[in-house]
Amino acid sequence: KQEVTQIPAALSVPEGENLVLNCSFTDSAIYNLQWFRQDPGKGLTSLLLIQSSQREQTSGRLNASLDKSSGRSTLYIAASQPGDSATYLCAVGGNTGFQKLVFGTGTRLLVSP
Amino acid sequence: DAGVIQSPRHEVTEMGQEVTLRCKPISGHNSLFWYRQTMMRGLELLIYFNNNVPIDDSGMPEDRFSAKMPNASFSTLKIQPSEPRDSAVYFCASSFRGEGTEAFFGQGTRLTVV
Numbered sequence: 433k434q435e436v437t438q439i440p441a442a443l444s445v446p447e448g449e450n451l452v453l454n455c456s457f458t459d460s461a462i463y464n465l466q467w468f469r470q471d472p473g474k475g476l477t478s479l480l481l482i483q484s485s486q487r488e489q490t491s492g493r494l495n496a497s498l499d500k501s502s503g504r505s506t507l508y509i510a511a512s513q514p515g516d517s518a519t520y521l522c523a524v525g526g527n528t529g530f531q532k533l534v535f536g537t538g539t540r541l542l543v544s545p
Numbered sequence: 546d547a548g549v550i551q552s553p554r555h556e557v558t559e560m561g562q563e564v565t566l567r568c569k570p571i572s573g574h575n576s577l578f579w580y581r582q583t584m585m586r587g588l589e590l591l592i593y594f595n596n597n598v599p600i601d602d603s604g605m606p607e608d609r610f611s612a613k614m615p616n617a618s619f620s621t622l623k624i625q626p627s628e629p630r631d632s633a634v635y636f637c638a639s640s641f642r643g644e645g646t647e648a649f650f651g652q653g654t655r656l657t658v659v
Contacts, residue, residue, distance in 0.1 A: 532578065533638075
């Protein structure tokens, strides 16, 4: 059974810092990996999707990497801003062709002005 | 497209009542997923459909839970009878089938059973 772990559970940084969020998964037979952002009381917003054949994806200040063989992904946020404060979730898609996701427990990020 | 639309956004009901949650997926998507989010267990997949057909309902916690997808633009998740431990946020998501396809989530329905 796939298990997804995110470290740290919470992170507090001053504005402007670069930071790294970590995600690990136990079964490397994944279809893809997706990073989401969740604001309090809101739904999930997709940030980046990395296919199993890719090593990384970039969108603006965000960069996500994937090392499938070691079961790890990282989300790098450059020059953090208070508006980045949210919970970040990683989710892995199994090798069925359906975007059936197993979620990590999330990292709660607070960026202070 | 307006994205995945869920209704109601909030639902408060008494224990033992029937609850129906609704979802309209993104037009053209052929896969639909129902998830539940709680503090204790995080986000869990309950059931998913492909081309309106249920593929895997192994995540449905009990027989009190049922889901239908009568057409490509509408799905329901029903709880009958509801219990306090069903209190959670229920999310619907949709996607295309295949690698490289993102899942898009609705805003969720916050269910409180008292």
